[in-house]
Amino acid sequence: MVCPLPCASLCMLSSFNIEQRHGSHISSKPISESPKTELFHKFNSPFELKQVHTLVIKTGMPISDLPLSRVASVCSLTPSFPYAQQIFQQVDQPETFIWNSCLRDFAESDSPFDAILLFYQMRRYNVLPDSFTCSFVLKACVRLQYLFHGRIIHAFVEKLGLQLNLVLLNVIVHLYASCGRINDAILLFDKMPQRDVVTWNTMITQLVKMGDIDSAYKMFVQMPDRNLRSWTAMIAGFVQCGKPKEAIALFTKMEEVGLKLNEVTVVAVLAACADVGALHLGRRIHDYSDKRGFTRNIHISNTLIDMYIKCGCLKAACDVFKNMKERTIVSWSAMIQGLAIHGKAKEALELFSEMICTGMKPNGVTFLGLLNACSHMGLINEGRSFFASMTKDYGIIPCIEHYGCMVDLLSRAGLLEEAHELIEQMPIKPNAAVWGALLGGCKVHKNIEMAEIAMRHLHELDPLNDGYYVVLSNIYSEAKKWEDAAKVRKMMRNRGLKKTIGWSSVTIGGTVHEFVAGDETHPQSKDIFKMWNHLLVYMRLKGYVPNTSVVLLDIEEEEKEKILFRHSEKLALVFGLINTPPGETIRICKNLRVCEDCHASFKLISSIVKREIVVRDRNRFHCFKDGYCSCKDYW
DNA sequence: CTAGGGTTAG
Structure with missing residues (x-):
């Protein structure tokens, strides 16, 4: 976002002999013809602003020729910088434009709420908002999920006569849908006099986020024009809703239409490959990404790691990981988890140490990988100590998944009593996965009493999951308690459950x-x-x-x-x-x-x-x- | 050169 080269602007400034900095002047040609367009967009800091301002005074140029959006940016970047504010105050025209520039920067900043405050201030000063004003404030509302203020702005849009502005309506649709008011979004969508591809894409992604993949796909089919983003949104949507096969099928269609993938599409398709284990396609996409230079993109490398791991190619995943110039916590966590599910606990733990040495801070997911590694190899003491260390050393509060891992670790190792105790005393309400982990251990270690305890809870927490009944029935059968096994199967039938076919x-x-x-x-x-x-x-x-x-x-x-x-x-x-x-x-x-x-x-x-x-x-x-x-x- | 839509680890 912070773009233009202070260096170039300094060079140009030096040709006007204003302030020279450590000889960084490439002897440049004077830019006397059109300094305005050449120069004025090229400052990002109070220091550079000062230089440009000096130039303005020296050349007698009207101050209103300054690119005020940039002045505003500098203003908002360093709110305490009175110099920019001074310049600001000398300019009285066009006022809305200046406010908008400021609003834009606030809306994109870490505290979008400032944009909303500034908007109300703007109202107090009686500055007339325009469509841009609304779009920036709406953007802040979306980021903050402020439905209340969003509705006010929506009313404002109508009052200002902007109700036909497609961009604004698209943002409002986005706002309602993303705040969970999908029905309001649909209402607005239906009554819009015209829609464009963005409108449709917005609806598709938001429907996916609500989990309504069917409606999303209906829209995808129905929409008059589809661009790459539409396809990507739909492919990613299928992945997010646990339908990777459909995602790949759709990708195949996309290729038939003749569209080429960009980085975002690549990530979505690779995620689908990971989920179904489509190594062949995954490799092809990897080659393609290499050719187009996408592999430098961290997201893509991370997804490649995950894809190779889930396709069983640990080696290929390691290669991608090693070749990365920069890594995020996602890269490390994915790799640790990968080693874990491939039974390489020792390597997973070593990689974690290596990660700590590089100064990367672990997060909750990293520890899930570690606990998984311990659990898959029966490293009980290591598991216990990681579980303690995550809070003690890294301030990470274990969530339900961590407890699930610990229960799995303990009960798989036969420490069913300890696992049960952990469940009893955990500060969060245990869910079905936690009790399910205990039940799994009971199967391995043939403990009927504990299995019955676990089942009583599972019965309540996840009564429609056939898997638990099947495990319990198997525990009975293994102990030749055929009657009890039959009882469980009858219970399943009564609930209309069928054993998932392998x-x-x-x-x-x-x-x-x-x-x-x-x-x-x-x-x-x-x-x-x-x-x-x-x-x-x-x-x-x-x-x-x-x-x-x-x-x-x-x-x-x-x-x-x-x-x-x-x-x-x-x-x-x-x-x-x-x-x-x-x-x-x-x-x-x-x-x-x-x-x-x-x-x-x-x-x-x-x-x-x-x-x-x-x-x-x-x-x-x-x-x-x-x-x-x-x-x-x-x- | 003031605006809107798609992405990764459990």
């Missing part, structure tokens, strides 16, 4: 293939089972015994095996093995957590076929290689 996807040459558990309808189904049976021979030789205890149904062993062998991640893996060249890494995404039997199988298969298998599950990554998993079986 699916896994595998990407081959940029195409995503999805498999649901038990799927036998795939065109290559025969080949898949043939290949599986083939693998099974080798697996058994290595000591594989199907872990049918994960099939929590009271049925025959043989039936259990059949179900087990049709788990979605197995189908996806075998399909991937058939359809990719030897040695190529297989990448699988699963919507739920990996099953224990699949985990054991994948370890064996990775060594049998000599391939890396990367599985992204609901919580983390498992990288299978040479018979081992990166999670070291702690998950």
Whole structure:
């Protein structure tokens, strides 16, 4: 925002022989013809203003020729600078313009409220506001979310006869919508005599912010013209509403229309790639960003890190991170979290130390990554000490997510009592995620009593989430308490809940293939089972015994095996093995957590076929290689 | 050369 080169202005000033500063004068040609346009926009500080003012006096130029917006800027930059104010007072025309310039700077400053104060002062001085006045004050209202003052300005706009000014109406629509008055915004939108692309784009983004993606998309389809911002807003909207597939589909359409991405679009599309694990597209966008020099943009690098991490390419994420000339806390936190979900707790902790050494201050998200790292590797003491340190050393108050991580850490490690105590004494009301973490630990450590305690709370806090019932029912089944398990399932039925069907996807040459558990309808189904049976021979030789205890149904062993062998991640893996060249890494995404039997199988298969298998599950990554998993079986 | 709309880590 602070632009023009004091250096150049000083050079020009020196040609008038006013004040010379440390010989920084490049011998310049006199600018006697048109000093006004050449020179007058080029001061940013009281010092430079003084120089220009001297020039004005020396050349006998009327003071009103000074660019008053800049004078006002200097005035507002340094409110205590009386010199600029003096100049200000010598000029009586055009008054509104001067006020507006000041309003603009205030509206964009750290205290937009000053713009509102100045506006009321302006009224007291009987200076007539114009459309620019309104736009600046409205901008301040939007930034402050001041609906009250905004409505006053809206009334003002009408009173001044500006009700047809499209720019103003667009800001007002933005104001109402962003203050949560979407209905007022729609009312105004509907009665506007004309709308332009900005009006539509504003509505789309604000509807997205309200979570109403359907209405947003309706508008997107309906609008007469779409520009790059419209597409970007809609793509980002899909991402924000948890519909990354739709985002990518829309991006494909955008390319078909022939539009090129800019930096903001790149960020949105990369975020979508991260969410669905679309490595292929992500890489393509990375190449494109490199070509266009976008990678210097911190936002883009940060999003690239996240994309690579969520696509299971830790190495690529590290490369991006290392190549960054500047990093923000987002870059560090993303990288720490990335190492955490890849089971590299030690590296995550080391990176944190490195970060502290550079003087970067951690925030709450950074600690979530650290706690996650500890939790995934069972580093209980480290986790406890980070949890204490975040408040003690960095003044960060833990929020509900941090408690969730701690409960997860403790209960995963089997310290269920301690986890329960932590929940009981936490200063915030525990939410479903917190109790859910405890329930998860109860499953691992087969603690029925504690599971029932957790469930009582979950019942109340998140009664429509099928996942918790499924876990509890599984805990009962594992303990062969079939009746209790059946009771839970009945409870689910009564509430109209269905168990979320497990699916896994595998990407081959940029195409995503999805498999649901038990799927036998795939065109290559025969080949898949043939290949599986083939693998099974080798697996058994290595000591594989199907872990049918994960099939929590009271049925025959043989039936259990059949179900087990049709788990979605197995189908996806075998399909991937058939359809990719030897040695190529297989990448699988699963919507739920990996099953224990699949985990054991994948370890064996990775060594049998000599391939890396990367599985992204609901919580983390498992990288299978040479018979081992990166999670070291702690998950 | 006084105005409005799109972006990242959990």
